[in-house]
Amino acid sequence: MSGTSSPGPAPDMLELAALLCSRVCHDLISPVGAIVNGLEVLDDDPKPEDREFALDLIRKSAKTASARLQFCRLAFGAAGSSGAQIDLGDAQTMARGHIEDGKCAITWNLPRLLLPKNRVKLLLNMLVVAQHTIPRGGMLTIDPIGEGETMSFRITATGHNARLPQNIAELLNATSPNTVDAHAVQPHYTRLLAEACGLKVTLALDGDKVIIAAS
Numbered sequence: 727m728s729g730t731s732s733p734g735p736a737p738d739m740l741e742l743a744a745l746l747c748s749r750v751c752h753d754l755i756s757p758v759g760a761i762v763n764g765l766e767v768l769d770d771d772p773k774p775e776d777r778e779f780a781l782d783l784i785r786k787s788a789k790t791a792s793a794r795l796q797f798c799r800l801a802f803g804a805a806g807s808s809g810a811q812i813d814l815g816d817a818q819t820m821a822r823g824h825i826e827d828g829k830c831a832i833t834w835n836l837p838r839l840l841l842p843k844n845r846v847k848l849l850l851n852m853l854v855v856a857q858h859t860i861p862r863g864g865m866l867t868i869d870p871i872g873e874g875e876t877m878s879f880r881i882t883a884t885g886h887n888a889r890l891p892q893n894i895a896e897l898l899n900a901t902s903p904n905t906v907d908a909h910a911v912q913p914h915y916t917r918l919l920a921e922a923c924g925l926k927v928t929l930a931l932d933g934d935k936v937i938i939a940a941s
């Protein structure tokens with residue numbers, strides 16, 4: 727049997743909404759599950775050291791869940807009315823809270839200004855794509871392309887074993903032969919955001935770095 731699947735249809739609006747909801751649930755299930763586990767430990771009337779461990783787990787997991795919710799609200803949600811603008815300073819705060827975890831860090835070289843919401847959503851989704859290229863962690867460096875309201879972005883991912891995840895570049899360019907599913911919806915959504923901004927996203931390996939750019 728060939729390993730190549732036949733072309734699948736792009737998701738309609740309802741399916742896209744369902745897939746994005748699945749993506750958000752996937753991001754939240756781990757920290758929320760850890761909170762539940764910590765509460766179960768407390769319910770068992772544990773020893774003082776186990777109680778402190780459970781409370782620490784709940785604190786850290788609640789903080790992670792909150793950061794992921796705030797990021798997802800900006801990256802995937804409506805984020806204000808049509809034509810709204812978003813402060814890049816707020817986007818930086820959301821991005822650091824979601825992505826910086828002791829393994830991955832961000833160098834943010836963008837000025838603080840208001841940009842149309844779809845451009846900021848595009849940036850945040852590009853960051854998620856870039857994070858997937860350094861599975862062992864590393865640095866994501868964000869630089870502007872152009873200036874003002876037409877600014878776009880270049881993200882350079884550096885880290886041990888930086889690589890191009892399977893099918894991601896094809897999904898960004900709408901050339902993937904696979905049906906878009908919950909695992910593929912995020913790069914697919916990134917492409918839709920780029921198109922809404924009149925841009926195209928490229929993902930390429932450059933020596934030991936991966937560069938994702940919108941232009």
